[in-house]
Amino acid sequence: MEIYKLxxxxxxxxxxxxxxxNMSAARQARCDRYRNDRDKKCCIAADLTVRxxxxxxxxxxxxxxxIRITPEGKPYVEIPGIHFSISHCEDxxxxxxxxxxxxxxxxxxxxxxxxxxxxxxxxxxxxxxFRRETDRFLPEITDPETLSRFFEVWTxxxxxxxxxxxxxxxxxxxxxFSDVPKYMEHDGDFVICVVGGSVTDPAGCLIL
Amino acid sequence: MLERIRDIICEFVDxxxxxxxxxxxxxxxxxxxxxxxxxxxxEIEEEFDVEIPDREAMELQTVADAIRIIEDYxx
Numbered sequence: 001m002e003i004y005k006l007x008x009x010x011x012x013x014x015x016x017x018x019x020x021x022n023m024s025a026a027r028q029a030r031c032d033r034y035r036n037d038r039d040k041k042c043c044i045a046a047d048l049t050v051r052x053x054x055x056x057x058x059x060x061x062x063x064x065x066x067i068r069i070t071p072e073g074k075p076y077v078e079i080p081g082i083h084f085s086i087s088h089c090e091d092x093x094x095x096x097x098x099x100x101x102x103x104x105x106x107x108x109x110x111x112x113x114x115x116x117x118x119x120x121x122x123x124x125x126x127x128x129x130f131r132r133e134t135d136r137f138l139p140e141i142t143d144p145e146t147l148s149r150f151f152e153v154w155t156x157x158x159x160x161x162x163x164x165x166x167x168x169x170x171x172x173x174x175x176x177f178s179d180v181p182k183y184m185e186h187d188g189d190f191v192i193c194v195v196g197g198s199v200t201d202p203a204g205c206l207i208l
Numbered sequence: 209m210l211e212r213i214r215d216i217i218c219e220f221v222d223x224x225x226x227x228x229x230x231x232x233x234x235x236x237x238x239x240x241x242x243x244x245x246x247x248x249x250x251e252i253e254e255e256f257d258v259e260i261p262d263r264e265a266m267e268l269q270t271v272a273d274a275i276r277i278i279e280d281y282x283x
Contacts, residue, residue: 030236035223039239089241107243115250116243119262154243 001102001197004049005187006093008041011048016041019048022063042088049095050075050084057082057097074165085162085194092190102196103163105155109147109189114138117150120172125153148191152184155193163196209275216251217271220244230272242266248274258282 020028023044031043051062058079069075075086085104087094096104115138117126127133129149141147157172163180183194214225221238234240240248249265252258252274258281268274 033233033236034239035227035237036221036239042239112243113247113250113254115254116247119246119249119265158242 001183001194002053002097003104003192003194004053004095004097005106005192006045006049006095008038008045008091008093011041011045015048016044019044019051022051023047024066026069027067038091042091042093045093046086046088046095049093050077050086053084053095053097054079054082070165072165072167074162083196085159085196087158087162089190094192096194098197100197101163101165102194103159103161103165104192104194105158105162106190106192107151107155107158109144109151109191112141112147112150114141114150117153120157121153122173125173129153148186151191152193155191156182156184156195159193159195209278210271212255213252213271213274216248216255219251220248228271230270230275232271233269234271234274235269252278256282 027047031040034040050067051065054065055062065077067075067077081099083100083102084095084097085102087104087106089106089108092106094104094106096102141150157175160175160177180195181197185192214228217228218225220240245268246265249260253260256278258278260277260281264277
């Protein structure tokens with residue numbers, strides 16, 4: 001498994017222009033729809049990284065690599081043994097490669113409505129995040145530790161859903177991770193989580 | 209109602225309110241990710257005192273979708 005973490009400021013305008021030029025018309029159209037430049041740049045930075053790394057692995061020229069999207073929104077290439085997952089948050093872009101199915105997520109620990117947790121947390125998850133038996137009232141999240149646990153659970157579930165390639169669903173509350181490799185790290189205010197990867201190259205194992 | 213939804217959305221994205229129309233796609237135009245989408249649904253629930261079913265919240269696409277859901281679930 002290979003994890004690439006990028007910051008938008010580390011990529012030159014010339015590289016963005018080159019990356020945009022290498023994108024398919026469909027990817028360019030998707031990129032063009034974003035209203036703000038940061039989202040456009042995240043889209044290009046991820047595309048650039050996918051092409052560069054796959055080109056290095058296979059020898060196929062970057063511009064000839066065709067990145068497709070499943071109906072559920074998961075990007076892929078039709079090259080045996082090459083799997084990847086893309087995530088971005090604010091000015092950070094995460095691209096993870098593996099020789100097996102993989103899902104990745106990056107989120108910045110930031111102010112969040114605690115009610116959001118009701119959409120993806122089981123009672124056990126809520127107890128883990130809030131460190132108490134849960135009731136109808138969820139307190140505002142003010143301390144960094146609680147916020148960190150909130151984002152750990154979210155990124156783990158989001159990465160798992162991306163690993164499955166099914167898109168968000170109400171089943172997020174019931175996700176059972178026991179049979180898949182998991183990897184998690186904190187990078188400053190950001191939480192990074194990867195689920196999947198190959199059996200011979202497990203992504204690691206952590207938490208919950 | 210559009211005005212109130214615009215105000216909520218503008219808490220999540222750096223975009224001028226007048227750029228947000230009924231046809232604006234919350235994900236592909238405004239760039240909200242999955243978590244921000246769910247957070248937006250919760251903010252809408254609190255602002256309009258409605259309960260949005262999980263699946264509908266996660267399948268929100270356009271501003272018009274949000275208004276339709278609010279109208280459907282308001283008492």
